[in-house]
Amino acid sequence: MRTDVETLLKELVDQALAHQAPTRGQALELLATSDDDLLDVVAAGGRVRRHFFSNRVKLNLIINMKSGLCPEDCSYCSQRSGSKAEVLKYNWIDPTDAAETADQAIRGGAKRVCLVASGRGPSDRDVSRVAETVLAIKNRHPGVEVCTSLGLLTVERAQRLLDAGVHAYNHNLNTSEAKYREICSTHTFDDRVDTVAVARDVGLSPCSGAIFGMSETDEEIVDLAFALRKIDPDSVPINFLIPFEGTPLAGQWQLTPQRCLRILALFRFFFPDVEVRIAGGREIHLRSLQSLGLHLANSIFLGDYLTSEGQSGLADLEMIADAGFVVEGLEETTLPEARHDLVTIRRRGPGTAIPANI
């Protein structure tokens, strides 16, 4: 390893263990490291991951409650308005069917169930449907975390979700503020930031992440990392673009497994004690290097997700065991104590001061 890279990685590890984000310069240097340095980069990120999360891997399941037919035009999304992609299109699955799907995944080790629906945002009726589904799942598995990802949110609807037993709310920033208008014209970056704030302020655990592989520059990746750090999410899903035929980004295969690992390492350094989750595109982009990704991320989706076929759940469990990791149990707390307390503090209500040292 070159001395400059060795120094960079040592600095990044020391800062992350002290909860400090990389500087812009360090972040850009990390993204520019060569493939020859990749294992050292993974090992450095892995030290931080092990410090805060040991060898545990949290498993998550996505249930697609409503698919396709979206009026928004996010260019990465197969469910966007005008999409010619061959995806299932349906309106709201039955709560009992959703609970049965969740049942199987929880028996397979899933600890969080993410209820996802296409659309700009939920109506009051949609929130009632989701609340029914949450109840059906929690009746069978009180300890499971339910996350919802339903689009833009009002305070009232966020509060209703919290009251229904929802633990977390997902709304990804996806890409940098400067790039956002290139990928979507029907809502803004600020709309997304506002929804994460609404969810957090009512006491939902904020989950917000990114998609890479949309021609973003290293500078834009770093801008996004800083923007995400500013909204202080408890979990950060990292998606790698699956460029569906029939969407504007069809054919855009820009990522290599090595680039994906450098991005994951960067996000581990930016979010040392936060749940970093490898989300869409894991199999197709990390390919045979998926298990190296586990040394950086502490969370993955199990099996199939959203509109693409993921690797089967059994293969995921084998990969986790082969790489020396263990599946996190329902009774275990994912986040380190300080972060967990932060969620409790938020639950005390909007405006509660967050301690400066967290």
Ligand code: SF4
């Ligand atoms: S709002 Fe959601 S479902 Fe609709 S196009 Fe955007 S990402 Fe896809």
